[in-house]
Amino acid sequence: MKKPIIATASLAGCFGCHMSFLDIDERILDLVELVHWGKSPINDIKTFEQDCDIALIEGGCCNDEHIHTLRDFRKHCRILVAVGECAIMGGLPAMRNNIPIQECLEEAYLNSPSTAQANPEQILPNDAELPALLDKVYPCHEIVKMDYFLPGCPPRADLIYGALTALVTGQEAKLPYEVIKFD
Amino acid sequence: MSETIETSSETITLTIDGQEIQAKTGQTILQAACENGIYIPTLCALHADKENGLKSDIAPGTCRICTVRVNGRTMAACTTPVAQDYIVENDTEELNDLRKTIVELLFVEGNHFCPSCEKSGSCDLQALAYRYQMLSPRFRYAFSSREVNAESPKLLFDRNRCILCRRCVLAITTEDGKQLFGFTKRGDKSGIIMDEELVKNISEEQAQQAMHICPVGAIIRKEKGFDTPFGQRKYDHNPIGSETVCTTCNGEKS
Amino acid sequence: MSEHIAAISDIAAKYDNDPNRLLDILIDVQAQERCVTDDVTRQLAQQVGLSWADIHQTVSFYHFLSETPRGEYTIYLNNGPVAIMQGYEEVAAAFSEAAGCSIDSVTEDGRIGLFVTADIGMGDQEIAALINRVVFTCLTPEKARALVKDMQEGLSVQDMARKHREYGDGNNSLPAIHSMVRNNIQKAGPVCLGPYEVGVALRKCATQSPEDILSQIKASKLRGRGGAGFPTAMKWEFCAKAQGPERCVVANADEGEPGTFKDRVLLTERAELLFEGMAICAYAVGATTGSLYLRGEYTYLREYLEQVLEQMRADNLLGKDIAGKAGFDFDIRVQLGAGSYVCGEESALLESAEGKRGEPRNRPPFPAQSGYRAMPTVIDNVETLASAAQIIDKGADWFSNMGTEESTGTKVLSISGDCDRPGIYEVEFGITIGELLDMAGARDPQAVQVGGPSGHCLNADARDTMISFEGCSSAGAIIIIGKQHDLLAIIDNFMEFFTDESCGSCGPCRSGTWMLRNTLRRIRQGQGTREDLTSMRQLSEVMKKTTKCGLGHTAPHPILNTMDNFPHLYEALIPEQSDIRVFDLEASIKAANAAVGRTSASKETREKEEEQL
Missing domain, CATH: 3.40.50.11540 (NADH-ubiquinone oxidoreductase 51kDa subunit)
Structure with missing residues (x-):
């Protein structure tokens, strides 16, 4: 049987979910037996050489690149899994969602104690090569259809492993109560 | 609003989920269930005990999570009195799905950033989401703009996390019965307000009580957040309602 | 200042400082002061023996009470369903432009306050408004401008009313009423x-x-x-x-x-x-x-x-x-x-x-x-x-002997909307929708809303439906909606109404009403999904089963009725099934780009443009 191909991405996240994924420790060797690795920061493959079966998405969408990446994933992957609070509901980055973007930028680059001195020219980053910020941080499922959700900040390694093996083997995931948490 | 409930001593019989139980007339279905070790979820009604400092049970009837079927009709268990031969359905797929939907609505209505909340792990709303296996609400997040009030020397009041249950409105009063908290406006603009003058002088005991009865992390006693380490919090190991006997009654109530 | 305190004190005393009469006290204070300020709330708290929070709860609940001044002349323009069908927008714009203030605000000199309010019970003589509690009916943009001029010149509201339109028929012309309202008993x-x-x-x-x-x-x-x-x-x-x-x-x-x-x-x-x-x-x-x-x-x-x-x-x-x-x-x-x-x-x-x-x-x-x-x-x-x-x-x-077996006697109906003879009809129970439409001279109806927003939205197949408790039961509001209107815009108006009027106490009603409204709006903007249709149904069921009162039970009706009776309206708005949601990327980067002084389009758009070159 052909091994399923797995891809991962981190959007507006902190890579904590990827770290938690690596927390599956030696079980990664079992996983290697089960799957092929496609585009992922873990192996630094940057393009979709072929379509993937399962993609794990960490982080919500806070800039135009995230939107672009997420849409690209949707086009190339059969199953998309929102991994972690940020992918599911925007997470901590979304705490800016009820503050006007102008205020956010001023606080971040002009008025905060660490930048007031360091930014004497009062510059707000505006280089054309920088991703453009969205008006708010969007949960992934508002941009594309997401198939599964793994909550947690980060999701426990056991949850990621359990869910992934269930998806790969087609068996039902039996997860203990302690494994699904929002923090 | 029925705020306190008086009971009499006449005993009657009813069934909840097929289990026959005894109750006293004047009790609500919720109280009867609680005394008989049957879990009905609540976010607003609260049973008086030493820990929460309430003098009598409160039942604002606001959250509707305790909706049960009584002789076929849906009713709120916290405000519906028991009656002889009532047949109550509680732990059914249909009702648990209603409850899950209400939990989802509350999650998208407020701004519930669990990872940064002091109450996480001991929060009743979060615990109900765990119980009903909410992975992601089916509704869109509102990301509504809510104020945080940190003026009081003892209390932090974060409206982002408030679910408007009104426990604080009913329970936290001055000695002469004046409310420290109130309900403001209506509809989608509804909210809880504090009487800043009165809250400024809140006693240590009352501040702790306010934090304790708040089902979420909206009222926090300053300097008391994150007191309990991960792994030891209220709902870290067992789902809400998994106690077989109500921890607050503990069979003490006769 | 002390005079001011005394005036408030007198009002409360008039009602024996009785907390049970708080609403009367607050209504009188609002009429006199054009608002109930925080200071007044504190004074009243002392006087009637309640806490500030307790009185604030009441003040903030009612639409006609306010904590900030609402102007010497307070205009409450009715934005009910019939009004929006008959030109509310134009009249609102005329008021706003002439007065120089937007809706929900007061002119800088404090003279004119312009607010909207839900239906004021004048569906047969729209566009209607209350100005300092006096009813003005049959408003047009020209009349709105004339009224603003009168207010700017300081005319009394009574004089404005008399100038605007003659007294209505029947008792409306009695000195104790002296109102331009017409009975329209058809x-x-x-x-x-x-x-x-x-x-x-x-x-x-x-x-x-x-x-x-x-x-x-x-x-x-x-x-x-x-x-x-x-x-x-x-x-x-x-x-x-x-x-x-x-x-x-x-x-x-x-x-x-x-x-x-x-x-x-x-x-x-x-x-x-x-x-x-x-x-x-x-x-x-x-x-x-x-x-x-x-x-x-x-x-x-x-x-x-x-x-x-x-x-x-x-x-x-x-x-x-x-x-x-x-x-x-x-x-x-x-x-x-x-x-x-x-x-x-x-x-x-x-x-x-x-x-x-x-x-x-x-x-x-x-x-x-x-x-x-x-x-x-x-x-x-x-x-x-x-x-x-x-x-x-x-x-x-x-x-x-009148009416039907289950519904004896007569029903007084209020008929409004797209018809030749809007007004009051007292008919025996058992009359059909078709007969009513003919009686009122309905003009090319698309839908008939029986019983107002909380009632039933019927389509053209419903002519034989009977007005009765066993048939279609209601308090008697019949709104005829012609084919020229966007029905979902009217449903949106209903959902906005419920969202605002929910008392906010019970969770599923408070959050359910705005969720239904928001989801409908997203669908109307072409950003809905099939899942949205499912979730609106599920939510409606939950509201019907769990909310405390009739408002929550019936608030989903406009959505449910139109999904059942006018499914094509929704079908036309849901984009082809797609895993990629409709999302306006360019619009969402506008604010941040403006803040940093950037004008370029999103990366995706730029790449697409480059490809085309």
């Missing part, structure tokens, strides 16, 4: 608008026993006219049997359902009949206290109603030993509302009448057991009580 039926002689019913009542009265009401099979159709005799019996030293009768004149205006006309033309009905009910149940809860929008009728009450007292039809019957004591006071739809729900009405937020109570106890100030209380619709009086005068058989 069809007077035999019961509520039929021949009537003041005092006959009540005198007949006084010669019989309370049990006889109850048995006649029972035999007539009269049911509540507010929409729910509860048997009136049963309600009266519950109250009569309930324990309590005193009992109370309340007439519910808080018709807030958009599209309803029948009680307006009954109060104008048949006030005595209503009050007789209340007294008869009082006699049957043994009540001594009576209250007419009059919606704030109908404040213009208050003076007239007080006058009628005074006359009836003088004629021994109210007060002590009514109609010469020793011990038949009963009197009525008028309680004003202050702008809240949910106060039409009987237990919310009681809370409001007791000076609190108009929130529905947890039940039991029911009002018949413990109602106004814990008294066993009967609360009936204006039309129900008026019908009861006619039944006592003309007999139960006379009444029950």
